[in-house]
Amino acid sequence: MRELSLFSGGGGGLLGSKLLGWTTLGYVEWNAYACRLLAQRIADGFLDDAPIYCGDVRDFIRDGYADCYKGVVDVVSAGFPCQEFSLANYMHAGQGTAGTGAKNQWPATIEIIRRAEPRYVLLENVVGLLGSHGYFGRVLSDLASEGYDVRWETISGTEVGAPHVRRRVWIAGVRRWRRVMDAADMLECECCNEPYCPECETHYHECDCPGPSQDDEYDYREVSGILQARPKDVADSNGERCQENRAGAEQFNRNSYPLNAAVAISNGGEKIPQNMGKMINPEWEEWLMGWPVGWTDLKPLETAKFQQWCAKHGTGSRE
Numbered sequence: 001m002r003e004l005s006l007f008s009g010g011g012g013g014l015l016g017s018k019l020l021g022w023t024t025l026g027y028v029e030w031n032a033y034a035c036r037l038l039a040q041r042i043a044d045g046f047l048d049d050a051p052i053y054c055g056d057v058r059d060f061i062r063d064g065y066a067d068c069y070k071g072v073v074d075v076v077s078a079g080f081p082c083q084e085f086s087l088a089n090y091m092h093a094g095q096g097t098a099g100t101g102a103k104n105q106w107p108a109t110i111e112i113i114r115r116a117e118p119r120y121v122l123l124e125n126v127v128g129l130l131g132s133h134g135y136f137g138r139v140l141s142d143l144a145s146e147g148y149d150v151r152w153e154t155i156s157g158t159e160v161g162a163p164h165v166r167r168r169v170w171i172a173g174v175r176r177w178r179r180v181m182d183a184a185d186m187l188e189c190e191c192c193n194e195p196y197c198p199e200c201e202t203h204y205h206e207c208d209c210p211g212p213s214q215d216d217e218y219d220y221r222e223v224s225g226i227l228q229a230r231p232k233d234v235a236d237s238n239g240e241r242c243q244e245n246r247a248g249a250e251q252f253n254r255n256s257y258p259l260n261a262a263v264a265i266s267n268g269g270e271k272i273p274q275n276m277g278k279m280i281n282p283e284w285e286e287w288l289m290g291w292p293v294g295w296t297d298l299k300p301l302e303t304a305k306f307q308q309w310c311a312k313h314g315t316g317s318r319e
Contacts, residue, residue: 006076010296028060
């Protein structure tokens with residue numbers, strides 16, 4: 001699948017994309033060092049050669065780049081900033097502040113999804129997003145409004161073999177509804193007076209802008225003046241799911257996981273390599289996060305180290 005990566009950071013999530021066999025068509029990251037690191041790993045041949053937008057995601061929208069990805073990517077991935085929903089923020093400012101500060105980038109994230117219109121979304125954040133503040137309901141409601149049927153799960157590092165806990169909520173969504181051109185914005189055909197699309201120069205019922213064979217495959221509704229289409233075979237089930245999504249945090253907060261990091265690492269867990277010392281250092285962090293050792297250094301990464309990582313995670317060589 002073709003991916004637009006938001007909040008790309010140093011490329012840890014992109015290593016996951018490589019495991020999935022995705023092709024990255026764009027990186028968005030505000031930190032200058034991280035952007036240089038992405039560029040180096042692209043030069044090394046370990047990440048896909050694609051544009052890096054080094055700046056704020058809100059500027060990525062303002063400058064028109066988000067619109068360029070419409071119809072180009074299959075999935076938008078985003079580990080949007082967690083500061084607004086972290087335990088540290090709750091302890092400092094209280095749960096009622098979640099999503100109210102300048103560091104909240106969810107509005108920009110959903111706006112990029114709205115403009116790019118990917119088939120899939122993959123999102124990640126801290127478990128504090130599920131807190132009683134209810135902001136997760138806003139996230140689900142926004143996704144439902146854009147036509148996405150979503151599932152979410154809390155997964156810890158220990159559950160996937162990592163030597164740490166780091167519990168995170170993962171949200172995967174597939175688009176069941178999609179926005180189409182409003183018939184009111186089309187021209188009137190001179191021959192038959194039916195709506196006529198100026199973009200593809202066809203009648204509305206043949207227009208590829210709303211979707212091919214739309215009369216047979218899609219139901220229609222108008223929402224805020226915008227015509228939306230959804231496949232008929234998922235209309236009923238998705239409608240029920242959207243109602244669940246819109247219900248927001250109230251329905252699942254009763255069963256949300258407690259914020260408890262006291263989870264013991266299994267006896268079969270990987271031991272800290274002896275050559276990494278006892279103090280926190282880059283190599284220790286890379287090992288802890290499951291990255292190739294040396295990944296966060298701006299120097300070219302040795303092919304052998306990357307191939308060793310690939311072999312460990314079951315992807316074979318970099319080719």
